[in-house]
Amino acid sequence: MRELLTVEQYQAELLELVRPDPRAELVAVDAASGRVLAGDVVSGVSIPVFANSAMDGYAVRFTDVIDVPVTLRVVGDVPAGSDSDPDAAPGECVRIMTGAPLPSFADTVVPIEETKRPPETGGNGSRASQRWPEMEPSPFRTGSGLTITVTQAPAARGRHVRRAGEDFATGARIAVAGTTVTPATAGELAAIGLTSVPVRPRPVVAVRSTGDELVTDGSALGRGQIYESNSVVLTAALSSWGADVRRSGTARDDADALAEWLDAVSADLVVLTGGASVGAFDVVRDVLEAAGGTFRSVRVQPGKPQGWAVWNGVPVVSLPGNPLSAALSCELFVRPMLDRMLGRPERPWLTAVAGAAWTSPAGRRQLVPVRLSSDTDGRLVAAPSHRRGSASHVVSSLAEADGYCAVAEDVTAVAAGDLVRARWL
Numbered sequence: 001m002r003e004l005l006t007v008e009q010y011q012a013e014l015l016e017l018v019r020p021d022p023r024a025e026l027v028a029v030d031a032a033s034g035r036v037l038a039g040d041v042v043s044g045v046s047i048p049v050f051a052n053s054a055m056d057g058y059a060v061r062f063t064d065v066i067d068v069p070v071t072l073r074v075v076g077d078v079p080a081g082s083d084s085d086p087d088a089a090p091g092e093c094v095r096i097m098t099g100a101p102l103p104s105f106a107d108t109v110v111p112i113e114e115t116k117r118p119p120e121t122g123g124n125g126s127r128a129s130q131r132w133p134e135m136e137p138s139p140f141r142t143g144s145g146l147t148i149t150v151t152q153a154p155a156a157r158g159r160h161v162r163r164a165g166e167d168f169a170t171g172a173r174i175a176v177a178g179t180t181v182t183p184a185t186a187g188e189l190a191a192i193g194l195t196s197v198p199v200r201p202r203p204v205v206a207v208r209s210t211g212d213e214l215v216t217d218g219s220a221l222g223r224g225q226i227y228e229s230n231s232v233v234l235t236a237a238l239s240s241w242g243a244d245v246r247r248s249g250t251a252r253d254d255a256d257a258l259a260e261w262l263d264a265v266s267a268d269l270v271v272l273t274g275g276a277s278v279g280a281f282d283v284v285r286d287v288l289e290a291a292g293g294t295f296r297s298v299r300v301q302p303g304k305p306q307g308w309a310v311w312n313g314v315p316v317v318s319l320p321g322n323p324l325s326a327a328l329s330c331e332l333f334v335r336p337m338l339d340r341m342l343g344r345p346e347r348p349w350l351t352a353v354a355g356a357a358w359t360s361p362a363g364r365r366q367l368v369p370v371r372l373s374s375d376t377d378g379r380l381v382a383a384p385s386h387r388r389g390s391a392s393h394v395v396s397s398l399a400e401a402d403g404y405c406a407v408a409e410d411v412t413a414v415a416a417g418d419l420v421r422a423r424w425l
Helices: 007-015 183-191 230-240 255-264 283-290 323-342
Strands: 025-028 057-060 070-078 092-096 108-111 147-150 173-175 196-199 204-210 244-251 269-273 294-298 305-311 314-319 350-354 365-374 380-384 403-407 419-424
Touching (some): 057 147, 255 283, 269 323, 283 294, 283 305, 283 314, 314 323, 323 365, 365 419
Parallel strands (some): 350 380
Antiparallel strands (some): 305 314
């Protein structure tokens, strides 16, 4: 009889099979999303780089606009991208666009919406010959006589001004080694002037499903046959976790053919599904055990039968063949291996409120696909995505889920409102 291991014991066995990869490769920032940083990133500039306007409006001295309404003479223009630094005397202002550098004399910006312009008439009551250049790109001319009236006083000095370095200063660490680059992270890297960044190489993972019953070409099913889906699910999942996946289709229950394939495969990690249990025709177990592999029973449901081996120096992980068992076993056992290879921290568990009641098997940690949402109090709520809960053969339960819960081994019933551990998928 197989020894029954806890989830943590089996995870520890698998983690001993892999090591962090110390190598790094440069990739373009615009191609870095999903990759794992190989080192800390320190900014060589402040963000914002310079004080600039947060609004289209007028750069002013705060002391000039405390008492409103007040009329100011417009003596200059600063569009975004300009390197000009116009000066203005008390009682004067400069028109400024969003993102344009704040003139040295100014400390506040008044939005256009909080001003009004003078009537378009000349001194004799006729229409003025000079049109108000509100949308014109050309600069104001000093002495043009154009004015604006500020109708609303700014709430404080510095209103609508983005100060240099208020986001972060030069020398700030903006990302640490092990961070997975997201689109937002890539934008931040580009904002500090980086065009490339060092990342960890993607671990090469070979995936193969095993079983005489599997059909892959979409042809009509015969008696006892099913369409193969495990390798599709695992390939997509492993790719999204940062692996370079080599999907090898299916292998029939032929020990010699499986051994030949393992001899020929080139990968950092091999993931097999099917044949990990104690059945009479579990070829994967027979082949891997003959090579010194170890097969375990783990206190988890689904996914009790698990196994691993080292083949020609390459770790091989054998997962159960039932679809939900394979997918959740990959999440629970293979994903931490990838995290270690990439130097990435383990994802934290979240606390959620059970949105429904369900039962759990005694003595085994139950993994339940769930839909995660928020209630009116802002709490994370987890509800099983399928009425069959954690049944290992149910394909749709995972497709309808966006997370999963882990129910402790000593819990046999979860009531609505109980606190549970959850993770996003």
